[in-house]
Amino acid sequence: MTLPLTTTDATALLGVYARVGPLFVAGEGSELIAEDGTRYLDFVAGIAVNALGYNSPVIREAMLRALDSGLIHVSNLYRTEPGERLAAELTKSFGGQVFFCNSGAEANEGAFKFARKWSKKTEIVAFNGSFHGRLFASLAATDRPDYRRPFEPLLAGVQILPLGDVEAATRAITAQRTAAVIIEPVQGEGGVRPVPDAFLVFLRQLCTETGTALIFDEVQCGLGRTGTLFASEASGVVPDMSTLAKPLGGGLPMGAILVSDRIAGALAPGDHATTFGGGPFVATVALEVVRTIADPDFLADVRAKGELLGARLRALSARSRRVKEARGRGLMWGLELNEVAAPLVAAARERHLLVLTAGPTMIRVVPPLTVTREDLERGATILEEVLA
Numbered sequence: 001m002t003l004p005l006t007t008t009d010a011t012a013l014l015g016v017y018a019r020v021g022p023l024f025v026a027g028e029g030s031e032l033i034a035e036d037g038t039r040y041l042d043f044v045a046g047i048a049v050n051a052l053g054y055n056s057p058v059i060r061e062a063m064l065r066a067l068d069s070g071l072i073h074v075s076n077l078y079r080t081e082p083g084e085r086l087a088a089e090l091t092k093s094f095g096g097q098v099f100f101c102n103s104g105a106e107a108n109e110g111a112f113k114f115a116r117k118w119s120k121k122t123e124i125v126a127f128n129g130s131f132h133g134r135l136f137a138s139l140a141a142t143d144r145p146d147y148r149r150p151f152e153p154l155l156a157g158v159q160i161l162p163l164g165d166v167e168a169a170t171r172a173i174t175a176q177r178t179a180a181v182i183i184e185p186v187q188g189e190g191g192v193r194p195v196p197d198a199f200l201v202f203l204r205q206l207c208t209e210t211g212t213a214l215i216f217d218e219v220q221c222g223l224g225r226t227g228t229l230f231a232s233e234a235s236g237v238v239p240d241m242s243t244l245a246k247p248l249g250g251g252l253p254m255g256a257i258l259v260s261d262r263i264a265g266a267l268a269p270g271d272h273a274t275t276f277g278g279g280p281f282v283a284t285v286a287l288e289v290v291r292t293i294a295d296p297d298f299l300a301d302v303r304a305k306g307e308l309l310g311a312r313l314r315a316l317s318a319r320s321r322r323v324k325e326a327r328g329r330g331l332m333w334g335l336e337l338n339e340v341a342a343p344l345v346a347a348a349r350e351r352h353l354l355v356l357t358a359g360p361t362m363i364r365v366v367p368p369l370t371v372t373r374e375d376l377e378r379g380a381t382i383l384e385e386v387l388a
């Protein structure tokens with residue numbers, strides 16, 4: 001028999017998270033269910049991870065099938081089928097090759113290494129409002145001084161430039177020194193900010209001219225979140241590498257680096273590795289996640305629901321003096337407030353709606369991509385009440 005949790009059990013977890021709210025014991029569709037049976041409408045989705053919602057039959061069936069094979073892990077010393085099929089699926093649109101890892105930060109760290117090996121240069125350029133992860137190189141490229149400061153020195157040679165500043169980028173990105181430019185086509189943690197297409201086009205041109213690897217961090221905005229399989233598709237720009245993670249493994253830890261043939265050609269056995277990356281269990285699940293999301297009808301539905309959510313949030317923004325702006329794309333939205341967002345996130349939770357912040361003054365809304373129109377209406381109504 002399992003004994004009830006005690007306060008000592010909770011304090012056995014390292015205190016680097018300020019966990020709040022109830023103890024969740026189950027999930028169904030777009031709802032999380034607490035210990036006392038209360039249902040919470042979940043517009044956090046495990047931080048844009050649970051794209052197919054809770055208890056998804058797609059994920060469930062993939063997991064059961066993966067278990068039936070008896071293979072959870074084999075290592076990258078040998079070939080297995082699911083990883084090869086998944087890599088083929090992910091390279092359908094833009095070609096290239098794939099490296100599988102286990103998280104978003106790890107994907108970006110790997111992309112930096114690949115950029116250095118290919119370019120034979122060292123420096124990295126990132127932008128204001130960026131979030132690329134919490135490891136020593138990805139954190140150096142993350143525009144959160146409070147996250148960085150206690151752990152310095154981080155990776156040297158990383159510059160963070162004003163987002164959209166063509167002159168600053170022209171000065172900083174050079175043929176002599178710059179190995180990589182990393183950017184989220186739609187910024188997530190930094191405040192749900194779609195980057196203007198023209199700036200991505202400009203970076204593509206400058207990176208090509210200077211022999212610099214252009215990396216799109218699609219860890220949060222990729223895989224259908226913004227209504228296209230890759231967020232970059234809206235701009236027409238093809239990067240040299242894209243990184244994926246959050247929704248990829250259907251809730252299991254998985255990251256990926258999509259690498260152009262040009263950069264892949266500079267890499268040889270031994271250049272990079274990870275024990276767990278792309279194992280048969282997680283890859284079986286991820287393949288079904290990617291196939292489901294890549295379906296044109298699924299993506300069209302995300303776009304249509306995104307219009308609906310966007311219209312509700314824009315209307316809310318126009319009516320409320322507490323809201324400065326609603327911005328987003330697809331099912332990735334933010335309400336920029338004229339006040340601190342955390343108390344309103346707590347107030348929404350009191351009304352059984354889960355949303356999260358993106359920086360100090362923004363409420364972020366990233367529901368499962370399978371969310372129903374009714375649930376979107378219900379969530380928007382709760383947000384209106386909270387901001388009334």
Ligand SMILES: *Cc1c(COP(=O)(O)O)cnc(C)c1O
Nearest residue numbers: 103104105131132133188219220
């Ligand atoms: C979450 C996130 C990361 C880091 O991913 P982890 O899996 O937490 O390491 C990197 N980039 C972006 C854009 C993210 O949203």
